[in-house]
Amino acid sequence: MGSIRELNQQLLTKERSAVEIAQAAIDRIQALEPKLHSFLCVTAERAIEQARQVDAQIAAGEAIGLLAGIPIGIKDNLCTKGVPTTCASKILQNFVPPYESTVTQKLKVAGAVMVGKTNLDEFAMGSSTENSAFQTTANPWDLTRIPGGSSGGSAAAVAADECAIALGSDTGGSIRLPASFCGVVGMKPTYGLVSRYGLVAYASSLDQIGPFARSVEDAAILLGAIAGHDPKDSTSLKVEIPDYAANLKPELKPGLARWRDSRNLWRRLGGCG
Amino acid sequence: MIRETFGEGLEGAVEEAVRKAIEQFASMGAEVQEISCPRFRYGLPTYYIIAPSEASANLARYDGVKYGLRTEEADNLMSMYTQTRAQGFGAEVKRRIMVGTYVLSAGYYDAYYLKAQKVRTLIKQDFERAFEQVDVLVCPTAPNTAFKAGERTEDPISMYLTDLMTIPVNLAGLPALSVPCGFDAQGMPIGLQLIGNVLQEEQLLQVAYAYEQATEWHKQMAAIE
Numbered sequence: 001m002g003s004i005r006e007l008n009q010q011l012l013t014k015e016r017s018a019v020e021i022a023q024a025a026i027d028r029i030q031a032l033e034p035k036l037h038s039f040l041c042v043t044a045e046r047a048i049e050q051a052r053q054v055d056a057q058i059a060a061g062e063a064i065g066l067l068a069g070i071p072i073g074i075k076d077n078l079c080t081k082g083v084p085t086t087c088a089s090k091i092l093q094n095f096v097p098p099y100e101s102t103v104t105q106k107l108k109v110a111g112a113v114m115v116g117k118t119n120l121d122e123f124a125m126g127s128s129t130e131n132s133a134f135q136t137t138a139n140p141w142d143l144t145r146i147p148g149g150s151s152g153g154s155a156a157a158v159a160a161d162e163c164a165i166a167l168g169s170d171t172g173g174s175i176r177l178p179a180s181f182c183g184v185v186g187m188k189p190t191y192g193l194v195s196r197y198g199l200v201a202y203a204s205s206l207d208q209i210g211p212f213a214r215s216v217e218d219a220a221i222l223l224g225a226i227a228g229h230d231p232k233d234s235t236s237l238k239v240e241i242p243d244y245a246a247n248l249k250p251e252l253k254p255g256l257a258r259w260r261d262s263r264n265l266w267r268r269l270g271g272c273g
Numbered sequence: 274m275i276r277e278t279f280g281e282g283l284e285g286a287v288e289e290a291v292r293k294a295i296e297q298f299a300s301m302g303a304e305v306q307e308i309s310c311p312r313f314r315y316g317l318p319t320y321y322i323i324a325p326s327e328a329s330a331n332l333a334r335y336d337g338v339k340y341g342l343r344t345e346e347a348d349n350l351m352s353m354y355t356q357t358r359a360q361g362f363g364a365e366v367k368r369r370i371m372v373g374t375y376v377l378s379a380g381y382y383d384a385y386y387l388k389a390q391k392v393r394t395l396i397k398q399d400f401e402r403a404f405e406q407v408d409v410l411v412c413p414t415a416p417n418t419a420f421k422a423g424e425r426t427e428d429p430i431s432m433y434l435t436d437l438m439t440i441p442v443n444l445a446g447l448p449a450l451s452v453p454c455g456f457d458a459q460g461m462p463i464g465l466q467l468i469g470n471v472l473q474e475e476q477l478l479q480v481a482y483a484y485e486q487a488t489e490w491h492k493q494m495a496a497i498e
Binding site: 032091093126138147160161170185187191205216219220242245 | 332362422448451456466479486
């Protein structure tokens with residue numbers, strides 16, 4: 001599918017339209033899902049409609065952001081207005097949220113194209129995605145193995161190129177573990193960096209939303225898009241968000257020690273503990 | 274590197290890949306130090322008290338009244354609550370609700386929940402001490418690679434042990450990421466965990482990016498049969 005910057009370039013040079021990119025992702029999902037089971041719900045129509053809007057913006061000569069037209073998978077414990085949000089639990093099987101989570105709202109505004117809701121261990125409780133009430137996701141590297149959990153659907157979908165990037169949640173390793181098992185990049189941000197508004201709560205003092213990607217740069221771009229203070233989450237931190245992807249260098253910079261003065265940040269911010 | 278993560282229970286291929294990654298960092302000019310986080314190993318039991326406690330409170334809202342499933346078999350309110358929850362939740366969710374309710378109950382609160390909160394602070398202090406000496410901590414993301422479906426479903430403890438290396442990070446509220454660092458003999462990916470200090474995402478991503486650009490692991494894609 002390509003990296004975020006590659007896809008963005010294709011859109012800007014009109015090599016491919018956002019609808020073509022979205023359709024390619026949906027075709028791949030339909031071809032692989034019988035083996036992988038990473039998605040609980042594929043939002044094909046909605047994706048094409050979102051992509052059409054991005055194409056209209058490009059046609060009108062409007063500037064688009066890096067995430068515009070990028071296919072993304074969303075863990076099914078993040079509330080999406082009008083789209084079922086089940087937490088892979090029978091108890092929420094028919095739940096359609098009347099509101100949008102802050103992170104998915106931010107991605108919507110950025111023009112990212114949601115292709116579907118990804119599988120997880122029920123209420124994010126598990127390390128293999130086998131605790132889903134609906135299906136067990138396979139590891140793209142060996143279909144007889146588990147993808148890790150609890151964000152196993154998001155990790156498998158990114159590893160199998162069903163979408164370029166995905167969102168997960170991490171309470172005790174639920175992003176990093178499946179990222180490790182599926183050979184992709186997964187990040188849990190500092191508690192409070194990303195708003196939890198609209199994330200179905202498991203353990204509120206530990207839960208944090210974060211990105212999955214096939215490269216560090218893509219993870220940095222996605223993190224930058226979802227991070228930031230949100231008055232709707234009382235544990236959200238009031239901090240400035242740097243452009244994480246802007247200054248990535250292929251070498252280790254000397255003088256990283258300038259960061260050290262942040263040692264007591266927690267206390268200053270009045271964070272947990 | 275965190276000394277305590279290179280102990281018993283770590284798969285050989287994982288240890289080898291992570292040690293190679295550390296050598297890679299050293300060859301790129303990083304100053305590698307072995308750091309001790311002696312309370313790291315208490316992360317797992319601490320988590321399995323705190324997380325179920327919070328879960329038992331958070332999941333109390335699924336009672337069949339406000340949203341989601343409601344059983345049709347009940348003939349009174351109490352039986353509607355209990356039957357909806359009995360039918361709606363899976364085994365692992367029920368286990369955690371029961372553990373959480375137990376450790377929060379009168380008489381056990383001090384022995385379990387309160388103690389776990391104190392240990393949580395000690396784990397956080399281990400990290401604080403470590404970050405007085407280094408910028409980024411490195412260890413395996415998991416002690417093993419992906420296992421076969423069904424292999425650990427009957428044994429919750431063996432499943433919980435998979436999160437041994439990731440849990441302390443959540444307890445301390447720190448940022449961390451996993452980046453590919455190799456494959457085992459079965460061709461399954463291995464992850465390297467990089468842990469940063471509070472709000473040091475920019476630095477963490479920079480370190481991960483430099484490693485990624487110096488290696489080829491992230492370029493390999495799964496070939497799905």
